[in-house]
Amino acid sequence: MTQITTRPNFVSQDEVERTRLRVLLAQFQPQKGDYEANVRRVGDIFEQMAANGVQTDVLTLPETALSGYFLEGGVREAARRQQVVFDDLQAEYLQRFGPDAPLLDITLGYYEEHRGAFYNSALYATLGTTSNHAGWQPGIVHNHRKFFLATYGVFDEERFVSRGRRVQAFDTRFGRTGMLICEDTWHSIAATILALQGAHVIFIGNASPARQFANDEPGNLTRWRDLVRDISSEHNLFVVLTNLCGFEGGKGFIGGSIVTNPFGEVVLNAPVAKECLVRTELNLADIMVARSENPLLADLETRLPDLIAELRTIERS
């Protein structure tokens, strides 16, 4: 796999076309505990894309899309190695698009097995067979293991999966990207690290069961919108939040996937609770416009040594 080593240049006007990133959000309702059925359902999305001529650069699916979220001890039965997930998705993709399948990037959540340990992971992979001008080949681009495992209230992740140890931005054929899973997002430092590492789009996969029915939408969806808007406006980048939907044992996942732009504006609200595909386009050149107005990230970069020194004092206290 060849990796892009330099960041895309957002300044040059002749590169504007290249900075348009088409994203297809799959607000997905998995078949509980049935990995094979869910891979086939992702195949159904490919089928629909092929049949309807739906073109996208990135297809993104939520946390635990290949199994459902609340599996308890069933994690060990639904977990797969990352290479297996890639191979299965690639097989589904090639089956629909044929031997000359164009490249398609995909992000999705799954329970991962690695050397006998289990993780709540998100995979970023490039599917297809045709290499583009930058020399990209199909393959796994990055695998993020959930760093902050939700273990409170209705959640009990630490009992069934191990926690990831890294929060890392990575290069894709569309530039520097980051991924977070659910509670990772609730700690602003995780998104801040990705922003400092150069991510211009953060894909967040999420499985959030609805709570708080006081207002016009589940209260936790409102809270999520605030969270991703704050990340976008603080760091002037795009956030693509893709939510699970459907019920699992009485717990209804919220749906209502959200995209925010580098100005901190919500540019997409998917329907609440409903399984659907939502298509949008991110103009990555907006990052430059927003950052020129509001150089918060540059300020943070310059103050970083002092902040790191402060953080070290916490470590020692």
Add this chain to the structure above:
Amino acid sequence: MTLIATDRFELIDSPPPDAETIGRNLLKMNPLLVRDWLLEFLRDELIRRRHFSQAVVGVSGGVDSAVTAYLCALALGPQNVTAIRMPYRTSSRESLQHAQLVIDALGLPSRTIEITDAVDGYIKQFENEADGRRRGNVMARMRMIILFDQSAKLDGLPVGTGNKSERLFGYFTWHADDSPPINPLGDLYKSQVWELARLLGVPSVIVEKPASADLIEGQTDEGDFGISYQRADLILALLLRGYSRNRIIEMGVGSAEVDLVKSKLDKTHWKRHLPTTAMLSNTSINDYYLRPVDY
């Protein structure tokens, strides 16, 4: 040294919110959103996950079963919801009539199965001295037997009607009222069920009357509890939020009320669980061997 004349500043007091304010906020709900969510819940549990098209609801004439019947009718279509009235000889005439109001309003297929002979077959012949509590439990368990059997006959699923307030008070018969495999109202306090009932258009005579288990004439839930549902729900909501007894008293709730509610809650945790099993292995079910209900 220059002193700032503080008396030129207007002093605004902003006291911490009291129990009423916090409780009201905790109990606040959007009934329309709740209704739509519960309809999706019912469709998902019955149709998608369990592949049933038919629901069976024991309609008592009270507001909980009325709301459940309304929700099921909206979710599945009234023709797919069978209402069963199961009066005992001491049940009030009014309850039976109110149940009929629900059946007529929704156009539900229905059946009335009197449980007197079945209950008395046991009580009169073997346990004639049984007190009201035991008789009430036998009635509730007989109704459970009928609901499950009617569901088997109709190839349907019994839908539970218990609300959060009575679940938290333990004010139900274990493995009877709580036995149906799905329950749309179990996370709604009684006061919230009333609110939902008004939205759904449940006849006001059912919504406005005092709640009653209807085991003996003139009985009301609130009479049995010694506190109104409005007050109990407020205190339950504060306790479940995690506020201590003393903190709730400090917020302005009387200690007698808090203690009454807290003692009912504390004494009934067992009723909200499956039977306790002696653990002997490291594969003990629900201790070690953990699989979710829909797995």
